[in-house]
Amino acid sequence: MPADQEQNHRCGFVAVIGAPNAGKSTLVNALVGTKVSIVTPKEQTTRTIVRGIVMYGDTQAIFVDTPGIFHPKQRFERAMVAAAWAGAADAELVMLVIDSTKAVDSEIEKIIGQIKSAKRAAVAVLNKTDIVNKPKLLDLAAKLHSRAAFAEIFMVSAKSGDGLDAIKSYLIRTLTPGPWMFPPDDVSDMPGRLLAAEVTREKLFLNLHQEVPYGCAVVSENWEERKDGSIKIDQTILVARDGHKAIVLGEKGKRIKAVGEQARRELKSLLERDVHLFLHVKVDENWRNDRGLFSTWGLDFNA
Ligand SMILES: Nc1nc2c(ncn2[C@@H]2O[C@H](COP(=O)(O)OP(=O)(O)OP(=O)(O)O)[C@@H](O)[C@H]2O)c(=O)[nH]1
Ligand SMILES: [Mg+2]
Structure with a gap:
């Protein structure tokens, strides 16, 4: 320029x-x-x-x-x-x-x-x-x-x-005169797998109540771009307590199905591609003290 x-x-x-x-x-x-x-x-x-x-x-x-x-x-x-x-x-x-x-x-x-x-x-x-x-x-x-x-x-x-x-x-x-720091078309610097995890967490927050959503975290484990242009994403939903797992799943798996469908629809529109989203629920009482997860989220473990 x-x-x-x-x-x-x-x-x-x-x-x-x-x-x-x-x-x-x-x-x-x-x-x-x-x-x-x-x-x-x-x-x-x-x-x-x-x-x-x-x-x-x-x-x-x-x-x-x-x-x-x-x-x-x-x-x-x-x-x-x-x-x-x-x-x-x-x-x-x-x-x-x-x-x-x-x-x-x-x-x-x-x-x-x-x-x-x-x-x-x-x-x-x-x-x-x-x-x-x-x-x-x-x-x-x-x-x-x-x-x-x-x-x-x-x-x-x-x-x-x-x-x-x-x-x-x-x-x-x-704002200070000076060169742009990002390409002008960018809207975010968040990696796709983090964005995808956030979208699922939003749907969890919207579908869960009381203390349950606060005990949940979402991690994108696998991100696969397929030949047909679609993306397959596997995510783990971490829940803080055994009892929460059943709540997240819902009766006959109804709740997790709704969460997955809402997240998939939004990701499809954000990524402008077909998305196959697979959600797995895992009980991990200690995710709030997991150093590796803090660093995934850019949080300081020793704050
Ligand atoms: N009526 C109205 N509601 C708003 C407005 N802005 C935000 N909200 C609502 O306020 C609630 C919280 O909005 P967020 O944008 O998540 O607030 P936040 O400050 O980012 O919240 P945290 O991330 O939890 O700290 C949501 O239900 C929003 O829809 C507004 O201008 N008018
Ligand atoms: Mg906020």
């Missing part, structure tokens, strides 16, 4: 952080324009860093979706929260997503405190404006404004897309 064309290029990492369930992944998907990160109504859906890449004209924005920040108790939860902060550490801009139907609680105050003490460039995004009343929204915006931590406060609905243009034009104006 001629140097004069590259002169207008901008590129930057934007870390999307916030409390669990604030809508971070929904926002990243909406800003990227395609689904790169899984979304469910349950807290702690995102378990590691997911990068979504998009071009806004000559500007390449790389959004770093992160797990929600909460009080971690176990090793796995500690690693999730550490991954969120690690994602923020490498980015030139921190985007704090706040569920505007909720109050700014002490957890969010703590995150704001960290942003301020680290003197990070940050913006706030008040999300879910489609389901909040205006006075509450304005009150929240005023409160955040008074904290003097944010260069801008955006009000958006990641779900409907309302307000996203203001974020895009802000990034076009402010």
